[in-house]
Amino acid sequence: xxxxxxxxxxxxxxxxxxxxxxxxxxxxxxxxxxxxxxxxxxxxxxxxxxxxxxxxxxxxxxxxxxxxxxxxxxxxxxxxxxxxxxxxxxxxxxxxxxxxxxxxxxxxxxxxxxxxxxxxxxxxxxxxxxxxxxxxxxxxxxxxxxxxxxxxxxxxxxxxxxxxxxxxxxxxxxxxxxxxxxxxxxxxxxxxxxxxxxxxxxxxxxxxxxxxxxxxxxxxxxxxxxxxxxxxxxxxxxxxxxxxxxxxxxxxxxxxxxxxxxxxxxxxxxxxxxxxxxxxxxxxxxxxxxxxxxxxxxxxxxxxxxxxxxxxxxxxxxxxxxxxxxxxxxxxxxxxxxxxxxxxxxxxxxxxxxxxxxxxxxxxxxxxxxxxxxxxxxxxxxxxxxxxxxxxxxxxxxxxxxxxxxxxxxxxxxxxxxxxxxxxxxxxxxxxxxxxxxxxxxxxxxxxxxxxxxxxxxxxxxxxxxxxxxxxxxxxxxxxxxxxxxxxxxxxxxxxxxxxxxxxx
Amino acid sequence: xxxxxxxxxxxxxxxxxxxxxxxxxxxxxxxxxxxxxxxxxxxxxxxxxxxxxxxxxxxxxxxxxxxxxxxxxxxxxxxxxxxxxxxxxxxxxxxxxxxxxxxxxxxxxxxxxxxxxxxxxxxxxxxxxxxxxxxxxxxxxxxxxxxxxxxxxxxxxxxxxxxxxxxxxxxxxxxxxxxxxxxxxxxxxxxxxxxxxxxxxxxxxxxxxxxxxxxxxxxxxxxxxxxxxxxxxxxxxxxxxxxxxxxxxxxxxxxxxxxxxxxxxxxxxxxxxxxxxxxxxxxxxxxxxxxxxxxxxxxxxxxxxxxxxxxxxxxx
Numbered sequence: 001x002x003x004x005x006x007x008x009x010x011x012x013x014x015x016x017x018x019x020x021x022x023x024x025x026x027x028x029x030x031x032x033x034x035x036x037x038x039x040x041x042x043x044x045x046x047x048x049x050x051x052x053x054x055x056x057x058x059x060x061x062x063x064x065x066x067x068x069x070x071x072x073x074x075x076x077x078x079x080x081x082x083x084x085x086x087x088x089x090x091x092x093x094x095x096x097x098x099x100x101x102x103x104x105x106x107x108x109x110x111x112x113x114x115x116x117x118x119x120x121x122x123x124x125x126x127x128x129x130x131x132x133x134x135x136x137x138x139x140x141x142x143x144x145x146x147x148x149x150x151x152x153x154x155x156x157x158x159x160x161x162x163x164x165x166x167x168x169x170x171x172x173x174x175x176x177x178x179x180x181x182x183x184x185x186x187x188x189x190x191x192x193x194x195x196x197x198x199x200x201x202x203x204x205x206x207x208x209x210x211x212x213x214x215x216x217x218x219x220x221x222x223x224x225x226x227x228x229x230x231x232x233x234x235x236x237x238x239x240x241x242x243x244x245x246x247x248x249x250x251x252x253x254x255x256x257x258x259x260x261x262x263x264x265x266x267x268x269x270x271x272x273x274x275x276x277x278x279x280x281x282x283x284x285x286x287x288x289x290x291x292x293x294x295x296x297x298x299x300x301x302x303x304x305x306x307x308x309x310x311x312x313x314x315x316x317x318x319x320x321x322x323x324x325x326x327x328x329x330x331x332x333x334x335x336x337x338x339x340x341x342x343x344x345x346x347x348x349x350x351x352x353x354x355x356x357x358x359x360x361x362x363x364x365x366x367x368x369x370x371x372x373x374x375x376x377x378x379x380x381x382x383x384x385x386x387x388x389x390x391x392x393x394x395x396x397x398x399x400x401x402x403x404x405x406x407x408x409x410x411x412x413x414x415x416x417x418x419x420x421x422x423x424x425x426x427x428x429x430x431x432x433x434x435x436x437x438x439x440x441x442x443x444x445x446x447x448x449x450x451x452x453x454x455x456x457x458x459x460x461x462x463x464x465x466x467x468x469x470x471x472x473x474x475x476x477x478x479x480x481x482x483x484x485x486x487x488x489x490x491x492x493x494x495x496x497x498x499x500x501x502x503x504x505x
Numbered sequence: 506x507x508x509x510x511x512x513x514x515x516x517x518x519x520x521x522x523x524x525x526x527x528x529x530x531x532x533x534x535x536x537x538x539x540x541x542x543x544x545x546x547x548x549x550x551x552x553x554x555x556x557x558x559x560x561x562x563x564x565x566x567x568x569x570x571x572x573x574x575x576x577x578x579x580x581x582x583x584x585x586x587x588x589x590x591x592x593x594x595x596x597x598x599x600x601x602x603x604x605x606x607x608x609x610x611x612x613x614x615x616x617x618x619x620x621x622x623x624x625x626x627x628x629x630x631x632x633x634x635x636x637x638x639x640x641x642x643x644x645x646x647x648x649x650x651x652x653x654x655x656x657x658x659x660x661x662x663x664x665x666x667x668x669x670x671x672x673x674x675x676x677x678x679x680x681x682x683x684x685x686x687x688x689x690x691x692x693x694x695x696x697x698x699x700x701x702x703x704x705x706x707x708x709x710x711x712x713x714x715x716x717x718x719x720x721x722x723x724x725x726x727x728x729x730x731x732x733x734x735x736x737x738x739x740x741x742x743x744x745x746x747x748x749x750x751x752x753x754x755x756x757x758x759x760x761x762x763x764x765x766x767x768x769x770x771x772x773x774x775x776x777x778x779x780x781x782x783x784x785x786x787x788x789x790x791x792x793x794x795x796x797x798x799x800x801x802x803x804x805x806x807x808x809x810x811x812x813x814x815x816x817x818x819x820x821x
Contacts, residue, residue, distance in 0.1 A: 035590040119548035174591040191771030231671040388537035426549045
């Protein structure tokens with residue numbers, strides 16, 4: 001018995017040592033990165049590759065919690081205006097240069113600089129200065145307290161680049177991809193492949209003290225067509241694929257050689273009412289529509305039951321700040337009709353619903369909504385346009401009602417301030433409620449989580465009452481892989497940071 | 506001959522200028538905005554900031570200034586850089602054109618390999634079994650959509666049999682064997698579709714030639730059927746085929762977009778398509794001008810080829 005136990009322990013130890021190393025993962029991606037300079041692109045396709053080549057000051061884990069990254073620890077002054085970050089020692093760039101605090105200061109200033117044309121410049125709008133008093137300390141000074149700062153620093157393109165490399169390449173980081181991350185860039189051939197190899201001097205260790213990453217490298221190849229992507233996986237041309245469509249989830253799960261992971265992501269999809277236009281300036285009309293929509297039918301019919309989950313609150317999908325008690329969680333056609341009658345539309349009206357035809361999950365729910373609203377006398381007229389035509393108009397709120405949504409990261413501010421504060425460009429419904437505005441600003445200044453929770457609950461209660469949007473669902477996202485791929489975890493915020501802990505059997 | 510070529514090349518200049526101008530204006534006329542597409546929805550960017558970005562990209566300048574600047578640079582060999590990726594358009598075209606050229610050549614070669622024997626046999630055995638089969642094949646080739654045929658081929662050769670990769674690309678210079686394996690299915694898809702039309706044309710042109718007097722004369726003087734068919738009939742029947750192949754060649758250089766998409770090939774077509782989708786002006790303008798130039802040159806080559814096949818055709 002004892003012998004057997006010893007043997008078992010030895011076998012297990014050997015197995016755990018042997019299994020977690022090596023292998024080049026062949027990843028089947030949807031599209032090419034849109035440029036390789038992390039500070040000039042906001043495209044998910046660039047982010048998902050660059051996030052494993054570069055590092056951020058702080059990071060998000062798979063539960064969406066902030067964890068240390070290049071900064072080992074940080075402190076905030078009592079007035080919330082001065083944030084001091086202590087850098088991890090011994091971090092080196094892929095060219096061998098040590099990471100210095102001045103690189104961090106340079107990076108944040110580069111994102112802020114209008115000449116960089118960074119789409120994330122807004123993240124650091126309240127940053128007054130970033131300085132490096134010594135090689136391992138970074139001090140960020142704010143013009144006003146801003147609790148979401150860590151979430152902004154954790155955003156996967158707000159990475160730290162090398163000041164020296166950037167200057168050597170005339171501020172064009174498309175030509176020099178040199179980070180501190182677990183993988184170093186090797187080559188990129190457009191629409192063919194992008195290759196990264198393990199960085200041997202990477203700082204991060206697993207919880208048993210073994211160096212990360214486990215993989216020897218990743219070869220990304222591109223399959224824009226979803227069917228081509230799943231076929232490539234099934235035929236063994238790749239080990240792992242991203243963006244499994246809702247329709248493909250079931251067939252791939254049925255394949256015994258494959259594993260599908262995923263679920264609801266950090267986003268929301270909603271019906272935006274233009275609250276400055278008739279009759280959507282009347283809260284009763286907006287409430288009536290929210291009551292009349294069958295959210296479950298949208299998920300079951302338009303999203304095949306796998307493409308998302310019903311939104312039970314507002315914009316926040318899950319976590320401590322998520323509100324789940326929306327009055328519209330039970331469909332109430334009688335109440336909807338009554339509200340319409342009170343608003344002066346006993347016989348309904350014609351509603352122009354502007355959608356994009358480019359993404360199915362933003363197009364097909366419109367058909368369910370049209371059927372739902374027909375029952376309360378609202379005749380829905382769907383107008384669909386290509387994303388690149390649709391987006392500029394949607395951003396200028398040139399619609400009566402539209403179907404859209406955005407993603408958040410870790411902080412409730414992403415979901416609430418961006419959507420409901422009058423100063424935000426993403427407040428597409430032109431919603432303005434002074435109490436909400438005031439609470440949102442207070443939330444940014446408040447550090448205590450319980451206090452913020454109270455504030456944001458209140459915001460969401462008022463928003464549901466005012467109903468500037470009808471919250472429909474949170475989209476799901478799936479990745480699929482063959483059984484050799486081990487240790488991969490689905491992150492809800494569209495991130496493949498889990499490649500750091502993945503290995504091939 | 507030399508004078509003819511020089512004349513044709515000179516005549517191409519206004520054509521290309523026209524192409525450049527029309528592309529430029531069409532891209533501006535299409536609704537949509539490159540800056541909004543670039544920044545995307547998520548960045549929460551104010552209209553003022555968007556306007557500033559537009560200015561930084563030089564998109565606020567009057568159209569004639571933008572066109573002049575672009576054309577001035579092109580004349581000096583500078584096709585500009587993608588607004589989206591920052592990569593030089595010329596550099597990307599240099600990567601993608603060989604892929605498209607290879608696909609085109611392999612596709613047309615496959616088409617000829619199928620269509621020439623089939624067309625000749627169909628004409629010789631008019632009304633026979635081979636002729637019916639050739640007609641059926643031609644109808645299928647003309648009516649089955651390329652993407653559908655491609656998917657069927659993938660299902661058979663990649664998934665069911667596992668002989669060939671389902672999609673993807675390996676550069677020729679890097680690994681010729683792997684490159685060839687990846688190109689077989691795309692070339693076959695393209696070739697089967699094109700073979701339909703070529704079979705029909707060759708069959709009818711063969712029938713016409715075979716009914717000519719000189720064929721009867723050739724037979725009468727006792728030449729073997731092989732010599733009659735191949736030396737006398739086929740050679741003359743090939744003229745319309747060369748025309749069709751030449752036109753196809755020119756248009757395929759613009760990229761067989763659907764085949765490239767289904768097989769994830771990094772060709773010119775997908776490059777242009779991405780550029781169009783995101784209103785990436787330098788990419789679209791550069792690609793269209795490049796492809797137009799290639800098409801003009803191919804047309805010229807085809808015309809010169811006629812005189813090789815039929816010595817009576819001369820260019821002075």
